[in-house]
Amino acid sequence: MGKYNVAIAGATGVVGQKMIEVLEESNIAVDNFYPMASSRSAGKKVTFRGKEYTVEELNEHSFDKDIDFALFSAGGGTSKKFAPIAAKNNVVVIDNSSQWRMDDEVPLVVPEVNPKDALKTKGIIANPNCSTIQAMVVLKPLHDAYKIKRVIYSTYQAVAGSGIKGIKDLEEGVKGGKNEFYPVQIAYNCLPHIDDFTENGYTKEELKMVNETHKILGDYDIKVTATTVRVPVFVGHSESINLEFEKPFDVDEARELLKNAPGVIVKDDISVPEYPTVLDAAGNDEVYVGRIRRDFSVKSGMNLWCVGDNIRKGAASNTVQIAEYLIKENFFGKEN
Amino acid sequence: MGKYNVAIAGATGVVGQKMIEVLEESNIAVDNFYPMASSRSAGKKVTFRGKEYTVEELNEHSFDKDIDFALFSAGGGTSKKFAPIAAKNNVVVIDNSSQWRMDDEVPLVVPEVNPKDALKTKGIIANPNCSTIQAMVVLKPLHDAYKIKRVIYSTYQAVAGSGIKGIKDLEEGVKGGKNEFYPVQIAYNCLPHIDDFTENGYTKEELKMVNETHKILGDYDIKVTATTVRVPVFVGHSESINLEFEKPFDVDEARELLKNAPGVIVKDDISVPEYPTVLDAAGNDEVYVGRIRRDFSVKSGMNLWCVGDNIRKGAASNTVQIAEYLIKENFFGKEN
Incomplete structure (x- = not known):
């Protein structure tokens, strides 16, 4: 070797x-x-x-x-x-x-x-961008099986994504201290603002998710939109992802597909109830997915929740x- | 009197x-x-x-x-x-x-x-449910003007919604203490779990948002889906809302409409940049809205971010x- x-x-x-x-x-x-x-x-x-x-x-x-x-x-x-x-x-x-x-x-x-x-x-x-990476690991097997028509991302992103300055703002903030890095208090708050704003009203972070999804999946026909949000979490991004597929799918089959996908761990059992949070992902390289369910508001729609360690896998x-x-x-x- | x-x-x-x-x-x-x-x-x-x-x-x-x-x-x-x-x-x-x-x-x-x-x-x-109330105040004028076809809610909900037990879990959690109420640590974490789970994979909180949207707007044709998430915020719910309208709209016109709507305060200027967070809403009865922008992934689509004091207006x-x-x-x- x-x-x-x-x-x-x-x-x-x-x-x-x-x-x-x-x-x-x-x-x-x-x-x-x-x-x-x-x-x-x-x-x-x-x-x-x-x-x-x-x-x-x-x-x-x-x-x-x-x-x-x-x-x-x-x-x-x-x-x-x-x-x-x-x-x-x-x-x-x-x-x-x-x-x-x-x-x-x-x-x-x-x-x-x-x-x-x-x-x-x-x-x-x-x-790729941290939020995009974890989404791609989950979306790829679904795209291969059912062909994604449209994706709507809403993210819940950790302060570690901003580096040491972000971590410090949250550490100090929960003790009543002032932010030095974020423009608005991050402790006990959610900021719909990651990276700079662009002319069309989207942040660069949101546009990264749109553009990188296309490039990584190699499919520029997929419709994508995103709202990216900083939350008072130290490490680990969470994402609420809404999907619309071209083909019909079965929820249990999709869950099995994800169970067999590389780099994915499915934690999804409402009878426990069990779903992934950043506590599962922190320190691991796998992307965790749960809350996999049919979106009844559109033909062949799905909602899911995915979580990853943004500093490791991201x-x-x-x-x-x-x-x-x-x-x-x-x-x-x-x-x- | x-x-x-x-x-x-x-x-x-x-x-x-x-x-x-x-x-x-x-x-x-x-x-x-x-x-x-x-x-x-x-x-x-x-x-x-x-x-x-x-x-x-x-x-x-x-x-x-x-x-x-x-x-x-x-x-x-x-x-x-x-x-x-x-x-x-x-x-x-x-x-x-x-x-x-x-x-x-x-x-x-x-x-x-x-x-x-x-x-x-x-x-x-x-x-109504706290998350639904604040969404309705914002969606009503838009529905009247452009007729909503579909809504996708992703929420960022404060622990005060769980009462004193929720507040205590966050207070103790940031100091390293254990949860007593939430099944998973809420400090520095996001839980895609509010109220009980139902058989179709949705939580009751998510179904409240679906059903109450129909009843309050008096329009059962609107397609609605939701992912509701508890975040480590004491007071004030935030929501990432994706909308699809029947009619075409102009973003600036929609923003004006919301500025003139009862109970709504628009805080939406990317040149500052300015957007609402729970710090704006806490202690007030108005619902704050920002990040109003076209969703390019669908015909006549819009993304927005709305924030309300869940204990007051909610x-x-x-x-x-x-x-x-x-x-x-x-x-x-x-x-x-």
């Missing part, structure tokens, strides 16, 4: 630290490990598989070294600047920012859904899974 | 106490005031307009007295038993439980929407407003 030289750009952030943790847990044999971050965080220490590393400053020469792949979670601007430099140096960048997601040249990959797209990379692979774990897939497919030419 | 003898059944609960407060603020001239509760709470003291009252035990003889109207918030079972006794004694019952809402003989009233239905009462008037204030309407219409025959 080959050994890989791996960089993590943005190694000191919430997602970067989780990338280190998930990579550590993985079966990927790592030869050289390069944690990188902005000058502000360079010099900090991180531990990977029992060994301490000093975080390097991410700069134009960071990728002059022999690196197989780099997991980026350093924000859109940093990714815009450094991912092409890395790619030019034959480093495969798996980028968690929104910078490259809608670029026609860049695959947007959820390994359970469209793994083969990763193999088409010209150097950069984009990790970010760090998905990037590591993409790397694992590339390794399995011998993309780096190091496997026998 | 006439003076009224008023009873409050369930005067010591979260909603009952708010009923006293809202009645106190109102212009209703109260002659005799009778706070009532179960034997467990009887004997407690409550204050109304500066005077202290002892809470009476609610029993078969409570309504032998001369009472004009009684605001009930004592649970379905209590209402089932005592509301008919009160009605038989010519007391108009305005009941906040779900007991009578779908009874064909009982009007289900939101004063901004279908006030005249209240005049048809045979003794009992039902106050419960106590709506009952007092019904009483005010009855008085204005001289239903009790005491006005000149």
Whole structure:
């Protein structure tokens, strides 16, 4: 089995630290490990598989070294600047920012859904938006079976998605402190506002869900709309998803389908009653789904509730899974 | 102006106490005031307009007295038993439980929407479900203008809707304590579970939203579905509402319509950005609406976000407003 030289750009952030943790847990044999971050965080220490590393400053020469792949979670601007430099140096960048997601040249990959797209990379692979990833894992098997006509997302998103600043606002807020990051109090409140607003009245987060659903499922005929909402939860996104299918379906059959789908755990028994919440998802890479039921308001409609760890499956774990897939497919030419 | 003898059944609960407060603020001239509760709470003291009252035990003889109207918030079972006794004694019952809402003989009233239905009462008037009330105030003017074909509700409901037990679970939960009321931790979590589950996979809360929307708007052709979710918010429900209209609409015109609608405050300016949250609604009787935008996934579709104080407009204030309407219409025959 080959050994890989791996960089993590943005190694000191919430997602970067989780990338280190998930990579550590993985079966990927790592030869050289390069944690990188902005000058502000360079010099900090991180531990990977029992060994301490000093975080390097991410700069134009960071990728002059022999690196197989780099997991980026350093924000859109940093990714815009450094991912092409890395790619030019034959480093495969798996980028968690929104910078490259809608670029026609860049695959947007959820390994359970469209793994083969990763193999088409010209150097950069984009990790989708956290809310989109967890929805895709659940929607893909349903789309294959019944063909989705329309999706309506309403999300319940955790503050960890905003990084350390979001977490601090909630921690301080429940103690009566003031927000520093969110424009409106997040403690004991729900804000229908994630990322910037755009001219058509949607936030960028909502448009990500619309556009990325199309690209990942490879079907631009699906009608999609979204309302994305920040809620006072630390880790784990929940989503109320309304679906309309082209074909008829049976609820029990759909539930079985999901039980057999990769990366999905069905927790759905109203006789207990049992349904998933972020407590199930936190710390896991699977997406949990429940409340699967017929929507009687439309022909072939369904409502469901899905939950995922936005820092793991919604970010760090998905990037590591993409790397694992590339390794399995011998993309780096190091496997026998 | 006439003076009224008023009873409050369930005067010591979260909603009952708010009923006293809202009645106190109102212009209703109260002659005799009778706070009532179960034997467990009887004997407690409550204050109304500066005077202290002892809470009476609610029993078969409570309504032998001369009472004009009684605001009930004592649970379905209590209402089932005592509301008919009160009605038989010519007391108009305005009941906040779900007991009578779908009874064909009982009007289900939101004063901004279908006030005249209240005049048809045979003794009992039902106050709708909290989530439904705030949605109705917003949907009515839109339905009148564009005729709603389909509604998809996803709610973000506060723990105050579960009464003192719900509030305690959140208070203790954020300090690391255990839930006593909710089956799953509510602190930093979202539970897609409000009221009991029914055989078709929906909760009773979800079915209330479906059925009460039909009855209040007086239109059983509207297709409705709902996912109702408890969130770690103390007071104030938020709702992500997706609408499909029969007629075409203009977003700016719809926003103007809502600005001029009774009981509605529009807070919707993405250039600020500005949108409503429970902080706006808490303590007020108006329903706040924002995030009004076209849903591009369907012909004549709209997404919006609405927020209301579930204890005031969603419960106590709506009952007092019904009483005010009855008085204005001289239903009790005491006005000149």
